[in-house]
Amino acid sequence: AQKITQTQPGMFVQEKEAVTLDCTYDTSDPSYGLFWYKQPSSGEMIFLIYQGSYDQQNATEGRYSLNFQKARKSANLVISASQLGDSAMYFCAMREGADSSYKLIFGSGTRLLVRP
Amino acid sequence: DAGVIQSPRHEVTEMGQEVTLRCKPISGHNSLFWYRQTMMRGLELLIYFNNNVPIDDSGMPEDRFSAKMPNASFSTLKIQPSEPRDSAVYFCASSADYLPGELFFGEGSRLTVL
Numbered sequence: 001a002q003k004i005t006q007t008q009p010g011m012f013v014q015e016k017e018a019v020t021l022d023c024t025y026d027t028s029d030p031s032y033g034l035f036w037y038k039q040p041s042s043g044e045m046i047f048l049i050y051q052g053s054y055d056q057q058n059a060t061e062g063r064y065s066l067n068f069q070k071a072r073k074s075a076n077l078v079i080s081a082s083q084l085g086d087s088a089m090y091f092c093a094m095r096e097g098a099d100s101s102y103k104l105i106f107g108s109g110t111r112l113l114v115r116p
Numbered sequence: 117d118a119g120v121i122q123s124p125r126h127e128v129t130e131m132g133q134e135v136t137l138r139c140k141p142i143s144g145h146n147s148l149f150w151y152r153q154t155m156m157r158g159l160e161l162l163i164y165f166n167n168n169v170p171i172d173d174s175g176m177p178e179d180r181f182s183a184k185m186p187n188a189s190f191s192t193l194k195i196q197p198s199e200p201r202d203s204a205v206y207f208c209a210s211s212a213d214y215l216p217g218e219l220f221f222g223e224g225s226r227l228t229v230l
Binding site: 035037043044045047050091103104105106107108109 | 149151158159161164171172205207209218219220221223224226
């Protein structure tokens with residue numbers, strides 16, 4: 001079974017508008033972390049934002065925010081005021097457990113294209 | 117501060133040859149991960165180490181793959197013999213226990229096996 005599901009292979013957004021990238025996860029562990037990474041065409045993986053399962057508030061980092069809905073097991077990434085440089089692949093990932101084995105499992109990714 | 121350093125950045129080899137990929141994690145990080153990225157399978161975790169000890173190698177495809185971490189500042193991923201289906205980008209990443217699981221990735225090693 002897929003642990004991390006990203007159902008949008010590709011998305012378009014107009015520059016300066018907001019966009020939501022979907023991510024659902026599956027775990028029975030009460031302690032887990034959710035992450036979003038950006039991979040531009042140059043190939044590097046860039047950490048964007050983190051949400052812990054016990055965090056009371058949704059995580060925000062600049063123009064990035066994570067819409068965490070625990071009961072629905074979703075962790076959608078919201079990018080506000082899209083910029084051309086936001087065009088990239090976006091990966092959702094999950095780390096299960098609270099021990100030191102910080103293994104991340106990644107979703108299949110969503111390719112975002114920002115239109116001028 | 118230096119990030120995760122991988123070498124080589126690009127490798128083209130012929131089927132049957134041995135390939136060795138190298139990784140230097142961020143100083144002070146005690147977990148190291150090897151991922152493989154392909155179009156078909158996405159990002160797959162191959163193996164990870166904690167305090168130089170292999171914790172989970174269940175993602176290693178087969179016996180042709182091996183990984184070592186002889187000390188806290190160096191790891192290798194070896195493929196012997198290589199096959200065309202091993203062509204992929206191999207990422208090394210490191211993290212520290214005091215961080216909430218954030219992984220810092222290297223720039224990747226793009227391997228092409230002809």
